[in-house]
Amino acid sequence: xxxxxxxRAFPGGLDLPTNETGDRLCRNIVRTNAEEGVTWVHSYVxxxxxxxxxxxxxxxxxxxxEVARRNQLPVGSITEVSVLDPYFYLGIGHSxxxxxxxxxxxxxxxxxxxxxx
Numbered sequence: 001x002x003x004x005x006x007x008r009a010f011p012g013g014l015d016l017p018t019n020e021t022g023d024r025l026c027r028n029i030v031r032t033n034a035e036e037g038v039t040w041v042h043s044y045v046x047x048x049x050x051x052x053x054x055x056x057x058x059x060x061x062x063x064x065x066e067v068a069r070r071n072q073l074p075v076g077s078i079t080e081v082s083v084l085d086p087y088f089y090l091g092i093g094h095s096x097x098x099x100x101x102x103x104x105x106x107x108x109x110x111x112x113x114x115x116x117x
Contacts, residue, residue, distance in 0.1 A: 001037075001039075001057045001058065001059065002057070002058060002059070002060075002080050003041075003055065003056070003057055003080070003081055003082065003083075004055070004056045004057075004058055004061065004064060004078050004079060004080050004081065005053055005054070005055060005056075005078075005079045005081050006052075006053075006054040006055075006056055006064060006068075006075060006076075006077070006078050007051065007052070007053055007054075007075075007076040007077045007078075007079075008051065008052045008054065008073060008074045008075060008076055009050065009051055009074055009076050010049065010050050010051070010052070010074070011050060013048070013049040013050055014045060014049045014050070014052060028071075029067075029071050029073075032067055032070050032071050033056075033067045033071075035067075036058075036059075036063040036066055036067050037058065037059050037063060038056055038057070038058040038059075038063050038064055038067050039056065039057040039058070040054065040055075040056055041054075041055040041056060041057060042054075042055055043055070061078040061080070064078055065078070
């Protein structure tokens with residue numbers, strides 16, 4: 001399964017109520033996504049609520065586009081990504097303490113000089 005960032009634009013602002021209606025809407029989205037093997041991991045919303053950056057696990061970008069169409073959600077861009085964990089380089093765990101188990105780098109290798117630039 002691949003991981004993707006999906007950027008969406010909501011020119012009039014995202015309106016997702018924090019009540020039973022919003023709960024039902026999110027559950028329907030998750031159910032529809034599952035039909036295509038797509039998992040909505042989480043999303044980031046811009047402060048003006050006009051853009052979202054959603055993290056998905058999915059078999060293909062086409063599967064994400066299909067569930068977006070069925071969920072009536074816009075899709076601006078879909079980018080396949082991997083995780084770059086800064087704690088890998090520091091030799092410490094996410095808690096900030098030294099870890100006996102090293103983190104695994106799950107991103108294409110980049111020379112350290114490139115990252116330091």
